Amino acid sequence: MADEVVxxxxxxxxxxxxxxxxxAEKGVEYQCREENLQxxxxxxxxxxxxxxxxxxxxxNEKPICESLIxxxxxxxIWKEKVPLLPSDPYQRAHARFWADYVDKKIYHYFRDIxxxxxxxxxxxxxKKEFIEELKVLEVELGDKPYFGGDDxxxxxxxxxxxxxxxxxxxxxxxxxxxxxxxxxxxWAKRCMQKESVAKSIPDSLKIYDFAVQIRKKLGVE
Amino acid sequence: xxDELVxxxxxxxxxxxxxxxxxAEKGIKYEQKLENLQxxxxxxxxxxxxxxxxxxxxxNGKPICESLVxxxxxxxVWKETSPLLPSDLYLRAQARFWADFIDKKVxxxxxxxxxxKENEAAKKELMETWKLLEGELGEKPxxxxxxxxxxxxxxxxxxxxxxxxxxxxxxxxxxxxxxxTDWVKRCLEKESVSKSLVDQQDVYQFFGLMRKKFGVE
Numbered sequence: 292m293a294d295e296v297v298x299x300x301x302x303x304x305x306x307x308x309x310x311x312x313x314x315a316e317k318g319v320e321y322q323c324r325e326e327n328l329q330x331x332x333x334x335x336x337x338x339x340x341x342x343x344x345x346x347x348x349x350x351n352e353k354p355i356c357e358s359l360i361x362x363x364x365x366x367x368i369w370k371e372k373v374p375l376l377p378s379d380p381y382q383r384a385h386a387r388f389w390a391d392y393v394d395k396k397i398y399h400y401f402r403d404i405x406x407x408x409x410x411x412x413x414x415x416x417x418k419k420e421f422i423e424e425l426k427v428l429e430v431e432l433g434d435k436p437y438f439g440g441d442d443x444x445x446x447x448x449x450x451x452x453x454x455x456x457x458x459x460x461x462x463x464x465x466x467x468x469x470x471x472x473x474x475x476x477x478w479a480k481r482c483m484q485k486e487s488v489a490k491s492i493p494d495s496l497k498i499y500d501f502a503v504q505i506r507k508k509l510g511v512e
Numbered sequence: 513x514x515d516e517l518v519x520x521x522x523x524x525x526x527x528x529x530x531x532x533x534x535x536a537e538k539g540i541k542y543e544q545k546l547e548n549l550q551x552x553x554x555x556x557x558x559x560x561x562x563x564x565x566x567x568x569x570x571x572n573g574k575p576i577c578e579s580l581v582x583x584x585x586x587x588x589v590w591k592e593t594s595p596l597l598p599s600d601l602y603l604r605a606q607a608r609f610w611a612d613f614i615d616k617k618v619x620x621x622x623x624x625x626x627x628x629k630e631n632e633a634a635k636k637e638l639m640e641t642w643k644l645l646e647g648e649l650g651e652k653p654x655x656x657x658x659x660x661x662x663x664x665x666x667x668x669x670x671x672x673x674x675x676x677x678x679x680x681x682x683x684x685x686x687x688x689x690x691x692x693t694d695w696v697k698r699c700l701e702k703e704s705v706s707k708s709l710v711d712q713q714d715v716y717q718f719f720g721l722m723r724k725k726f727g728v729e
Contacts (some may be wrong), residue, residue, distance in 0.1 A: 325536075341613060341644065350602070353602055355605045355606075355609070355633065356613055357608075357609055360605050360612065361605075361607070363605070364601060364602075364604075364605040366722065367601045367604070368601055380578070380585055380588040381571070381585070383584075383588065384581050384582070384584070384585040385576075387578075388577055388578055388581050391578055394666045448633050465574065466616060
């Protein structure tokens with residue numbers, strides 16, 4: 292029986308992008324349904340009644356929610372191709388730890404800096420802390436080509452999607468990630484050379500324009 | 513070579529309890545080292561430099577951090593005994609979803625209910641959260657179905673907070689959530705759970721100390 296795969300998504304969501312990359316890595320065909328997050332579809336509310344968020348992967352009509360859970364599911368179902376998680380249990384735990392780190396420690400800065408006015412202590416504080424957290428990731432990357440080692444893997448998928456938001460963050464915050472964390476930028480550019488990543492991540496300038504609209508709407512100066 | 517296992521732990525931590533239950537379910541021998549979280553040991557800071565938190569499982573000298581990562585690791589390494597995650601991949605994703613839900617909602621709203629004076633909003637969210645969980649449990653003996661599993665393990669340590677919820681939140685878990693109450697009793701009949709959980713009074717005393725420390729009265 293042919294698989295029926297649908298992805299409920301939003302074009303600039305770094306969480307949605309993670310799922311797109313995983314599906315592309317595995318060569319899985321799917322239907323993408325773009326949601327309007329200001330007016331969520333009854334279908335989304337039915338498929339994710341608990342959190343009411345995207346992404347939701349619907350595999351043969353059964354929904355899976357939460358991006359890292361979806362990526363692990365994809366990796367387990369389509370396991371013959373391009374494994375994203377390591378086969379060794381210790382390495383696998385290590386990968387899960389770092390993907391969890393991105394969610395716990397990195398993500399909220401994107402939200403906080405987006406909502407900070409362009410002057411003031413709050414922005415400076417968020418910037419400083421954000422850069423510190425990025426440096427932790429840079430140390431973890433070390434001299435490896437990818438977080439996974441020689442091969443692109445789970446942690447790379449989890450974090451590279453935020454690269455598309457760097458330009459917006461840098462512009463609002465008046466800083467450059469490359470100046471602080473050159474290895475991370477080199478890593479991101481390396482990932483962007485992969486077709487699965489390049490076709491899953493929208494243009495940074497489009498994201499910047501979108502972010503400007505959000506700030507206007509929130510009344511952030 | 514015999515496995516060497518050390519668990520860096522803290523008595524009333526629900527996250528530490530998760531690791532204890534998983535190790536007990538698998539019948540694994542380990543050394544428990546209780547940490548003083550006001551004065552963290554050099555070993556803890558070395559084994560978990562990123563978060564500096566417990567639990568940390570140290571397996572043959574190699575650390576694993578974050579309770580749900582630890583539980584999945586234990587389940588994968590000692591896979592022959594008492595599997596915790598379902599073998600069906602869809603059900604496995606659902607189990608991970610609910611454990612993540614517990615981490616996102618039960619912890620935060622429970623903490624705010626017990627640790628803030630103006631706790632009506634937190635209490636409301638806490639009760640909504642437990643209502644959703646009770647709905648998910650349904651008529652099943654365990655969240656996993658017939659057998660105790662990953663979601664049960666992730667949630668049962670929070671039963672040690674019930675007396676604190678009831679005292680600081682002024683409501684009865686038993687009246688509001690009878691199915692959850694039965695499920696707790698059922699889980700406590702398992703030795704792996706009963707020997708891993710602390711008494712609800714211990715947690716209440718811990719909150720008492722924390723409230724004093726943070727000036728909540």
